[in-house]
Amino acid sequence: MSSQRKIRILVAKPGLDGHDRGAKVVARALVDAGYEVIYTGLHQTPDMIAAAAVQEAVDLVGLSIMSGAHMTLFPAVQEALERRGVSDLPIFGWGIVPEEDKAALLEGGVDAIFTPGTPTTEIIEWIETNVRPRVEG
């Protein structure tokens, strides 16, 4: 039987703010690029995101953050992933993130941050070069 690894990406919207247009635009672009996107909707707690990432065996976690709470939400999701034993899962995000915060998040282990105005093609390109379907060693 012919095997076919597909990249699966979890797209989540943590935090309290109530609109998910930004998340949906990126999710759509990922689908158009041929990825399977598990979309979990609004108001996700970090542990809900981590639990879904484990159950869905995704290759990548993407967070849409518009609320300005990125400096707490990213580390919280990273910790939740670690508690559920998948700290090595790549994680990226998009939203309004000032340059110095971005540098700090990348320093803290977030793999990529995209700010508004970035064409979605750039996100796809980043995934193509940096994310491989996971194979357990």
Added chain:
Amino acid sequence: MTGARAPAGSPSRVEEVLAGDVAQAARLMRDLDDQIPGAVDELKRLYPATGKAFVIGVTGNPGSGKSTIVDCLIGRYREQGLRVGVVAIDPSSPFSGGAILGDRIRMQRHATDPGVFIRSLATRGHLGGLSRSTQDIITVMDAMGNDVVIVETVGVGQDEVDVVSTAHTSVVVLVPGLGDEIQAIKAGILEIADLLVVNKADREGADRTVADLAMMLDLRPAEAREIPILKAVATRGEGIDALVEGLAAHRRTLDQEAEGRRRRLERAKTRLKDLLRAMALDQALARLEEGSGLAHLVQRIAERELDPYTAAEQVLADLFTPGPLST
């Protein structure tokens, strides 16, 4: 790479799945869906430990409220102390091959419940591949110790209908006001439905739809099996008690009667034939590639040098004969 080849002393992935390890089970499901060689060997070893879970299919038109109903069912079964697995299927894009899998949105309140395992699955469009992946994932969920496995799928294509007909009990979800559409879909739904749910009964026309469905059912031969019609407002949890009871009642008929045995045999037969078809095709194509290849044969047929029947016969003859190829 897989648990089957784990270093001595550490448990194999098969053992971890049997012990209920969520992360390992999820990875095995992924490998099965991706058809990674070796994953099937692990499935073979899980198979004897399965057959215990009650498998419920939930199908219906897009947006009819399937996920909301599944969310309610998860809640009820959890109250009964049962462990629940969900396979939520959404279509892949025929253009990009990607998919947006959004059924989890309606089930988020169960996201961190250790007794609930939700797995999204894309149809991916390969022939018979969907039911194979679904069956494999159900097998893994069963082996992990889930008592109930719910499969949600949009009931539009034959592939999806095939999936639901492999469930023990199938629920078809409709909404009020279908009118003439009911006529169009009736053949398909009556074949697979064990229970009909008219959801969104808070909308106008629910009673009318129930009456229309009842009339349709009356037109069947007298000995046809009974199909209950239930009303529900899933967003408010209304009608879910009756659904849970209807599912339990149907399950009792399966436990007791020859019907249960008949269905078990029917499912096993479908499964075997599906696999034979898929594996024979894969092997025939592989054998063909040892020789002149598929493209060459296709070209000869297109140019009328060879008819497709003779070509297929030759490929099959080669498949079962060792040695040099005739095509």
